[in-house]
Amino acid sequence: MTVGVAVIGCGTISHEYLRNLTSFPDLRVLACADLDVARAREVADRYGVPVSGPPELALGVDGVEIVVNLTIPAAHVDVALAAVAAGRHVYNEKPLALDPAGGARLMAAAAQAGVRVGGAPDTFLGAGLQTALRLLAEGAIGQPLTVRTVMQGNGPDRWHSSPEFLFQTGGGPMFDMGPYYLTVLTAAFGPVARVAATARTARAERVIGSGPRAGTRFAVEVPTYVSALLDFAAGPAATTTFSFDAPNADLVFEVAGSESTLRVPNPNYFGGSSALLRAGEREWTEVPAAGITAGRGLGVLEMARAIRAGVPHRASGERALPVVEVMTAAIESAKSGMFVDIVSTVESVDPLPADWDPFTRTLPG
Ligand SMILES: NC(=O)c1ccc[n+]([C@@H]2O[C@H](COP(=O)([O-])OP(=O)(O)OC[C@H]3O[C@@H](n4cnc5c(N)ncnc54)[C@H](O)[C@@H]3O)[C@@H](O)[C@H]2O)c1
Numbered sequence: 001m002t003v004g005v006a007v008i009g010c011g012t013i014s015h016e017y018l019r020n021l022t023s024f025p026d027l028r029v030l031a032c033a034d035l036d037v038a039r040a041r042e043v044a045d046r047y048g049v050p051v052s053g054p055p056e057l058a059l060g061v062d063g064v065e066i067v068v069n070l071t072i073p074a075a076h077v078d079v080a081l082a083a084v085a086a087g088r089h090v091y092n093e094k095p096l097a098l099d100p101a102g103g104a105r106l107m108a109a110a111a112q113a114g115v116r117v118g119g120a121p122d123t124f125l126g127a128g129l130q131t132a133l134r135l136l137a138e139g140a141i142g143q144p145l146t147v148r149t150v151m152q153g154n155g156p157d158r159w160h161s162s163p164e165f166l167f168q169t170g171g172g173p174m175f176d177m178g179p180y181y182l183t184v185l186t187a188a189f190g191p192v193a194r195v196a197a198t199a200r201t202a203r204a205e206r207v208i209g210s211g212p213r214a215g216t217r218f219a220v221e222v223p224t225y226v227s228a229l230l231d232f233a234a235g236p237a238a239t240t241t242f243s244f245d246a247p248n249a250d251l252v253f254e255v256a257g258s259e260s261t262l263r264v265p266n267p268n269y270f271g272g273s274s275a276l277l278r279a280g281e282r283e284w285t286e287v288p289a290a291g292i293t294a295g296r297g298l299g300v301l302e303m304a305r306a307i308r309a310g311v312p313h314r315a316s317g318e319r320a321l322p323v324v325e326v327m328t329a330a331i332e333s334a335k336s337g338m339f340v341d342i343v344s345t346v347e348s349v350d351p352l353p354a355d356w357d358p359f360t361r362t363l364p365g
Contacts, residue, residue: 059124073170119320122299126270141257161211
């Protein structure tokens with residue numbers, strides 16, 4: 001049977017999700033919910049979703065098996081716990097939780113209730129990152145040794161109409177963009193062993209740049225620049241920079257191996273080419289993305305199919321929780337000046353089968 005889904009949180013990113021979730025034949029979107037019920041209704045009408053209303057209403061809709069939680073980070077755990085208490089599986093946008101304790105509470109409640117937790121990002125299931133992960137797994141660069149990532153720009157306050165949450169606990173470039181990079185790196189190399197970081201906050205206030213509240217000032221509560229060193233238990237080391245304090249945008253994601261360097265596509269996207277630079281060569285060799293690109297919601301679909309097949313899903317809470325621990329440790333390290341050991345563990349992930357197709361029905365009725 002197709003899997004029924006409810007979306008809670010009908011803001012900016014809900015549109016990309018709903019476009020995709022309503023186009024996957026194995027899913028049925030049955031309800032849209034938000035604290036702002038007018039917004040929920042507007043979004044439901046736009047995507048042909050039959051029911052809309054407040055969150056508690058969506059949780060009671062017959063046939064809803066997975067709740068897709070697209071609320072702001074501060075609400076992620078509470079909304080997810082309510083879904084779990086209603087006996088539903090839940091898929092959280094990133095970050096899974098504001099801190100490891102909140103994430104662990106959610107995972108324990110889900111285990112107790114016998115339901116699953118999914119966690120964004122699902123970009124690593126897209127063709128671009130799957131291709132890069134396959135190259136690493138096949139030994140295309142020899143032994144992976146070191147990683148260099150840079151994600152910098154002037155921040156989302158310019159384009160987001162409610163950007164405050166992106167500058168509060170659970171936001172900042174570490175918690176907002178870190179999950180994309182850390183999910184790819186842990187999918188490739190497994191668990192991080194320890195983290196050290198330095199951090200800055202360039203401006204104590206920012207100004208909303210678009211939407212009805214444009215011009216409104218708000219306080220910045222978290223570091224807007226975090227540069228972290230990561231030691232992976234399996235051997236590789238990474239230097240990673242996440243910044244909303246740079247006047248110009250830059251994006252680097254390279255893995256240097258014993259024989260070649262791999263350029264990984266933007267981990268915030270589902271497509272994009274990889275590239276290899278062999279030792280001694282000057283020209284990168286492009287490797288086009290092979291497989292399905294789709295978009296946000298792919299992880300929900302993969303989770304739904306895995307539920308029906310009785311196998312583990314890939315964009316999981318088990319994968320997202322260690323990422324929360326690493327990000328929290330980076331912020332802690334920037335305060336203490338010490339390396340922080342990471343206790344959680346996570347396995348590298350098998351690539352999707354080559355014939356995995358979100359747009360072909362695999363579940364009956
Ligand atoms: N905006 C993006 O480009 C983007 C991209 C990827 C992931 N995300 C993630 O998606 C999530 C949402 O981001 P957004 O940009 O759509 O935010 P947003 O502020 O535009 O929308 C959030 C929505 O959630 C609702 N909401 C808040 N608390 C709620 C609660 N307790 N119950 C029900 N509804 C509640 C709000 O009313 C609002 O409509 C965040 O976790 C963010 O990290 C956003």
